[in-house]
Amino acid sequence: MSHNQVICSNCGLDNICLPRGLSQAEIDNISKVVKAKKTIQRGDFIYREGDNFKGILAIKSGSAKLIANDSHGNEHILNILLPGELLGFDGLSTEKHGCAAIALETMTFCILPADSMDQLFQNVPSLTRELFRHSGEKMLEDKNQLVLSKRPAEERLAYFLISLSERLKRRGFSSSEFKLSLTRQEIGNHLGLALETVSRLLKKFQDDGLIMVQNRFIQIKDIMSLRALLQPLD
Amino acid sequence: MSHNQVICSNCGLDNICLPRGLSQAEIDNISKVVKAKKTIQRGDFIYREGDNFKGILAIKSGSAKLIANDSHGNEHILNILLPGELLGFDGLSTEKHGCAAIALETMTFCILPADSMDQLFQNVPSLTRELFRHSGEKMLEDKNQLVLSKRPAEERLAYFLISLSERLKRRGFSSSEFKLSLTRQEIGNHLGLALETVSRLLKKFQDDGLIMVQNRFIQIKDIMSLRALLQPLD
DNA sequence: CGTATTATTGACTCCATTCAAAGATAGTGG
């Protein structure tokens, strides 16, 4: 079913997705095993906690959230994933996913199937490095989140906005204007804040001229001052 | 310098360190590139933030802490590493270490050198899986820490003690009695609590009959009740 | 258009921090 395949070398995301820094031959090698682009809707599960690991996924469009559930049924939003970013690493170690991934809006993605990974490791060693690189990047992000979790509410929200802005920029989207596909509740959950606190702080940031908020649309007006709020994180 | 080499197949840690689940031939293959065991003292840096990535390290004895520094010079203890555990993953993505590692006491470790990794990926594909497994495990730990960072102080400390106990057990040490090579300050830093809060809670746990504290020696008396404190995490 | 979900805003409360001071422990050198 060749019409069903994604050709990495023709993909608009090729510079930000997996094949970065690989040779043409290597990309072709990957193209052979990368599975068809799939489309799913807002609220759909990409995978659930406990699901068998099927492979690493690359988001082509839309966004997703990573969810861990505790035994009281509380959701914890671990991360937001944007176009061009990879997910699925939480299943790499145990063959079972350690958390769930849910679409925040209509989204499409590719799959690097688990069962072809060993073979790829041998044929495309630089892909292995690339995967480790991504995996390491995720850990650095986790590190930042962890450091951040000890900081006051204002800094957490400021960092969240800056981080989104930067990641969107890196992917070629506007860094100063974007729609958050998250409720105040979800933002608060992700940052460990009450939804009321998120609401109050967004208002404060707006009053201070740092951003403009209209519902879920955010416009960053003064990135410098926003950054200044989180000196401590550098 | 063969006398300088660690033979993985003769290593007491072989079941908990890298070679888990590998064939004899594969272990031999690794043995060839794993570098000499090194010994360092309390307070010594294993690597610093910004250092070039030299490889993945396996702790043979002693313990270490992973430190991130923010621009105000505050240390953030990201993690504690115990014997048999691997470190260095924070340098895997960028070739530069994203945080520092410091010995908490006299310790010894082996090195899987970075420059032999590509070669190993090709010759020992299952090692690659094994490394990904470890790397994924670290992410799951980070996930737990992240979920935990939103919980009240009591739960954080309880989880910290339980987690240490379990990890020590897995490595063949006593799970009910151990010495914490960390000050109250450091525990607090790691958990995002004031050192006074740590002190008060340890006292409270002792008063409640959950543990015995004597300086940095901890004895777990009632693991069940301790666990009960963190129902929410499961 | 009406209903459900999401967001804002205010008042009150509480957990953990900060400040402060005294007590314990470890390490050092005379």
Add this chain to the structure above:
DNA sequence: CCACTATCTTTGAATGGAGTCAATAATACG
């Protein structure tokens, strides 16, 4: 071996940041 110092720990009291509760307003949705 003891005194002396530096570091670490305990404990109390006061403060404050963010959570909770509650009521209203705005927005999305069928």
